[in-house]
Amino acid sequence: MTTATATDFAKRLDQTAEDTEALLAKLLSDTLLPDEIARPKRLMEAMRYSSLGGGKRLRPFLVVESSALFGVPREAALLAGAALECIHCYSLIHDDLPAMDNSDLRRGRPTLHKKTDDATAILAGDGLLTLAFDIITRDELHNDPTVRLLLTRALARASGIGGMVGGQMLDLAGEGRFGDREPVDVARLQQMKTGALLRYGCIAGAILGQSTPAQYQALDDYGRALGEAFQIADDLLDVEGDAAALGKQTGQDAALGKTTFVTQLGIDGAKQRVRDLLAKADSALSIFGAKGDVLRAAARFVADRKS
């Protein structure tokens, strides 16, 4: 990647994070509810606490950049990205709960249930999950209702039991949370747990842009490679990363005795696998020529990130 591209990538990532923050703030403002509805203020504050004020907004960025390949209006892509980010934020809230991963810190701040209480955190998660489906059906996304329906159903599939929720369950079972440790196929598990939402970010552009089947497949392949690279980087950071930069504890996987890409492949093997995945991501994007450079840079960013 040339320096010019790297700078361009960083600028674009920052701009989308900024735009997503502003959009989420608007979506979660008090104007969300009509005046005749009694406002559950504590709930809305909790949803804002967990959705605003940070994060790289990688998932919305993938939606925006995959959409840009097809000239989809930026406003529409940002809206789809915001829906996806609501799903991501809800999953963090529920995963952090004492009954799940029992985490006290997230992005260097107290997790929502530490800041408030478990009931508020459960409901704020439910609220964000539901809000995502309110947002993803909106008229502003696309004038063809079939496109909005496809986007909606794909989001439900990526988030549900065959996607993120199912992956989280398999992960807990693999930790031995329900009796004996269940055997884990790390690649399949992570394809569900973290991969499905990242992949959704990539195919969302193809759906919004009414791509050809070949273009859809290219973004699907790219999204899968990026998702796996993301998770391997995560596993490597848990071993080699800096807790301060991460804003959370490292060494968690080892403490839990978890099967990860690193325990399966070793550190060097995991790093080699990341390089292979980057090559795969690059080649999947060849159908888009130079227009695919931002997404190429995104894959490198995901693989090399320090937090």
Add this chain to the structure above:
Amino acid sequence: MTTATATDFAKRLDQTAEDTEALLAKLLSDTLLPDEIARPKRLMEAMRYSSLGGGKRLRPFLVVESSALFGVPREAALLAGAALECIHCYSLIHDDLPAMDNSDLRRGRPTLHKKTDDATAILAGDGLLTLAFDIITRDELHNDPTVRLLLTRALARASGIGGMVGGQMLDLAGEGRFGDREPVDVARLQQMKTGALLRYGCIAGAILGQSTPAQYQALDDYGRALGEAFQIADDLLDVEGDAAALGKQTGQDAALGKTTFVTQLGIDGAKQRVRDLLAKADSALSIFGAKGDVLRAAARFVADRKS
């Protein structure tokens, strides 16, 4: 209501409960996920435990009967009803959690978190909530995608922070769970907490049937009256009901010192309010003539139920 109508009503209610049970069993079977997805078995069993084997299936019944007014195919109405029931079942799972209402029994059986554990219950709830949005977007519901989108968005609104989730939060705040007891407007709170989903069952038929605005308004008015009557009956059962018939403890509201329709109106006042609401429900249905009789009977059933 004549005896003939009462029998007819009971038969129709039973038939829809049976059909809904069969449909949910199919929707939640192992064929739900394609073969290449790793199956989170514990999660799917948990979702089945909480969704199958009981309940009056009142919400699906409202969808089926409001749809019947417009000659909507029964299969389509049952599918929309199943999506709504998934939302209802998820809300019971999450509400029963120790962090929320801490209930051990539901329909005379251990609640899901007692049967399994809190993490499984949180994820099963998330899974059912997400599955509802998968179901409600399906092609079989209606050949016009705009209709499916309207149904989907209305479901998100009824379930979300301006509906069920928001109502649950206000209810907890009213119990003094987050410090001082917050003042409660029972009618508004319950319109959100329990009313929104019941009302959705009624307007779903109007949406699927592409009704006139006047017909939609009639079902909306009917649904609101039915929803309030349902909750007042619930509050009365907590005071006067039989725990064995209910399959759960009575006297819970008083133990929590909750503001309910009964504490606000007194027992006699609450019963009078139910009679007024039934009259309102009846009159809202006048636009449908004799075709509205089943829904009239449904309102009476809801108001008079003993469990």
